[in-house]
Structure formats: structure tokens, C-alpha cells
Amino acid sequence: MLREIDRRSSESLQAMAEVALSAELDANLNLIKETLGDSADVMVRRFRIGALSRTAALVFVDGMADATTIDRYVLEPVMRAESTEAGDPVAWLQAAGLPVNEVAVVERLGKTLHAILSGDAALFVEGVASALLLNTKGFEKRGIEEPRSEAVVRGPRNGFAETIRMNTAQIRLKLKDPNLRIKGLKVGQRGNTSVAVTYIEGVADPHIVDEIVRRIEKIDIDAVLDSGYIEQFIEDTHWTPFPLIQNTERPDKVVSNLLEGKVAILCDGSPFVLIAPAVFNQFYHSPEDYYERYLIATLIRLIRIISMGMAVLLPSLYIAFSSFHPEMIPSRLVIAMAAGRSTVPFPSIVEAFLMEITMEILREASVRLPGPIGPTIGIVGALVVGQAAVEAGIVSPIMVIVVALTTIGSFASPSYSAAIALRMLRFPMMAAAAMFGLYGIMLFLILIVIHLCSLKSFGVPYMATLTPFRRKDVKDSFYRAPLYRMKERPTFFVPGDATRMGEHSKGDDS
DSSP: HHHHHHHHHHHHHHHHOOOBBOOOOOHHHHHHHHHHHOOOTEEEEEEEEEETTTEEEEEEEBTBBBHHHIIIIIHHHHHOOOOOOOOHHHHHTTTOOOOOOOEEEEEEHHHHHHHTTOEEEEEETTTTTSSSEEOOBBOOOOOOOOOOSSOSSSOOOOOOOHHOOOOOOOOHHHHOTTTTTEEEEOOOOTTTTEEEEETTTSSSSSHHHHHHHHHHHTTSSSOOOHHHHHHHHHSSSSOSSSSSEEEESSSHHHHHHHHHTEEEETTOSSSSSSESSGGGOOOOOOOOGGTTHHHHHHHHHHHHHHHHHHHHHHHHHHHHHHHHHHGGHHHHHHHHHHHHTTOSSSHHHHHHHHHHHHHHHHHHHHHOOTTTTTTHHHHHHHHHHHHHHHHTTTHHHHHHHHHHHHHHHTOOOHHHHHHHHHHHHHHHHHHHHHHHHHHHHHHHHHHHHHHHHEEEEEETTTTBBBBOGGGGGGTTTSSOGGGGOOOOOOGGOOOSSSSOTTTSSTTTOO
């Protein structure tokens, strides 16, 4: 029943969009009122245009349209304009010198309503079967701030905001290329959310661009509240914990990916921009890698890879060694581990699960608490719970160390989505280690590698640079070659213009 009602509502919205405006002012205003209902924030300002000897009305949403712009740059110029013998009132209004940067004429109700609900003002004139749409947007919005989800060590500190035009302007500011294309789309039957598909013509693969646009246009939903909605609708498969599309709050990261031949997807109301296609090795890359010298960047990348391995493997290795392979541990360490576990009533798998679940709860609680309190509660809570658990004999000291190193390792990933995927894989790997020891760990790792090799992101292999192996692409994988040696764009994105720098870019020609 609910689905039938929703279907009828969608059909009525589509039919409403095709309704033509009337030449009668009252009929148009009644149509607006019937459609929007008795909404307190929808304002109707009636007035008389002396130069035309006609009655007019201005319709806008209070709080989304700027009152100063309406009074000073719309009502005042129109009401004070001199008389004219022009036969077409719309032509007269367009020539009246309204000091607003966008003026459009529409004859359909759907476009008029969308403009009003987006912050524009609609001007209706008696005897005219159309509306004049004026750009009067003036709603409150968050300014440009430092990205909150991605710490900036070195590089630009400006981040994206919730306004799509502000975000596209930041990209234009960094990439003044006439070939930069921003394709506008509307998604959502009720929300009519603005979406922008951004790419560099001649660099990005046109087939990938067309496929992304096709998948976005296929989305049929009431409203899109965040770019995460779009990500889930257009990704190649849902049966994987690994992110197949990147997301970021940093304009410099978006621009660098556009220059590699990728496509950026911006969503109005969301500070997170999607980047597609995505490959696995980019989830341990960071924009800072390209701002530092290549030796430092390579070292940091290797540290990240080791940290990600720790985040997945440490608890499983502890379970496997302590339960199945104690002979592989040095004798003194075995004695210390046995002494620490002498009072623990649980097997190592239960001990590990208890501590890991406790740490996940503390991590989630620290995220949900207010900003200044959250990190403090997380650190203090971990110390208190760990110490209390050891003193109570519930877990061993070595288990607390293992869980602490695991948690720290998971924080080293620059991508929050990739870090969550690794945290998720940790638990089935612990179960495999508890059943089969090191053999279980190896078997599970093989399954993960097979799964990763089977994934694709818009036709691009997820494990590109390794499978299929291309020697040129290894320059920017687990290590980073000097910038002056990275003359070509990644080959796995099939860029149109493969060259990104000249032969003699380095000053000393070395």
C-alpha cells in the first residue's frame, strides 16, 4: 500500500512539472499555494509596476533568498522604473536593468518550483503566462575550513563545504584549464539534489565518464542527502568491504586525481567528493606524499603498509602462536606469556575478541562524543579498561599490548573507508587463526588476495600496478619515485593525454 502511494506521489510530481503557467496572476499564485501548501516560509509580495500599469507578485522562500537583494535590487528598480511603451512585459523587465547576475524566463510550473525551493525568486506579472526567475540566493552556509576528517601535515588547509558551487570554484581555482568540464545533473524525485561530474576533457577516458553519468542518471530515489548515497548506487559491487570509490574533503587531492585521468563527483549538501575509478594502492597514499622529497614519502608509505598489516594480522598471529605454534616463539617470551596468562580463565581467542570488541566500542563512543571530550574519553577509557582487565585477570598484559598496537596501526591509514575494511577483516581472520593456526591465516590471506584481484572499479582492475603488472605504474605504488621521473600518467586509467610533464622539467637536467 505504501509503495503504491509513493508511486502515485512520484507520478503526480512528474505531471506537476509539465503544468503550464497561466496568464492570470491569481491563478499562478493559487497554483503555487496548492502545490507548496500552507508553508509559513513561502512569502508572496504583491506590488504594482507603475511603468506597466500591471499588478505583479514576487514569490520566494524566507531564509533561502536574500531579503536585501530582493528589496534593493529587485523591488526597488522595478517599482521606480520609468514608463515605457514596450508591448512585452517580460522583455521590458529583462531590459529594466535588474542588477542580479542571473535572469531566466520559464513557462512551466516544475522549473518555477525548483527555482523557488533553491533560493531564487519568481516574479509573476498579470497578463503574462511565464515567470521571471531571479538569482536571489542568500541562505546561511558554512565557510571554507580545514578538513575535519583528513589531517593536513603539509599542503593547502582549505577543505570542501556543503555548497556545490563553492566546491567547484575551489577546483577551478587550482585547475585553470579550459578543458575542465563540470557536467550538472539532478538526482532525486523530491530532493532535486544538484550533482556535478567533473573531469578533464582529453585526459579522462570518455567511456568511464559516460558510464558514471549513466549510472547517476539511473538513480531513482526521493532525495540524496550525501554523496555516500551516490557511492552506494554506482559502485560496481556491494559484496565487498573494500571501498571501490574514493572520498575526500581536500580540493588538492581531487585536482591531483583529475590530472591522472579520474572523474570527481560532487554532491550539493556534502563536503565529501567522490573520486572514480579507484585502485587499492591509492588508499595508503596521501597528498603529503607528493609535497615531500621522494625518500621521505617512500619511507612514510612503507610505514603505512606495515601499520595496515599490523591492524589486520597482530591479533591473529598472537592467537596462532599462543595456541598452535608456541615453539616458534623465543623461550623467554614464551615463559613471560605463560606467566601473564596463568590467571586468565579464557582461551586466547575469547581473550582477543573481548579486548577487540571493547576497543571498537570505545572508538565508536569517542567519535560520537563532543569534539574536545571524545579523544580524551577514548584514551583514558582504553587505559582504565586495559589496566582493570589485567588486574582482574580477565586478559593478559601481552594481549593489551597486541590490541594497543593493532588500534594504533589502524589509525595510520589515510583513508577512513579502507581502515574500516581492515578492522572488519580482523575478526574473521582471528577465527581462522583459532581454528587452524598459521595455516588458517595463510588461507584467509589467499582468499582476500583472490577477492581483491576479482574486483573492478568502472572497468579498472582494483589491484592495478600489481595485476596486471606494469613497470611504469610502479613508480607511484608502494614507493614514490622522484617527481621529475613521473613523466607519464597512470596507464591503467587509459588517459587520452598520457604525458604530464616535459623531458627537461628538472632544473639541473639530471
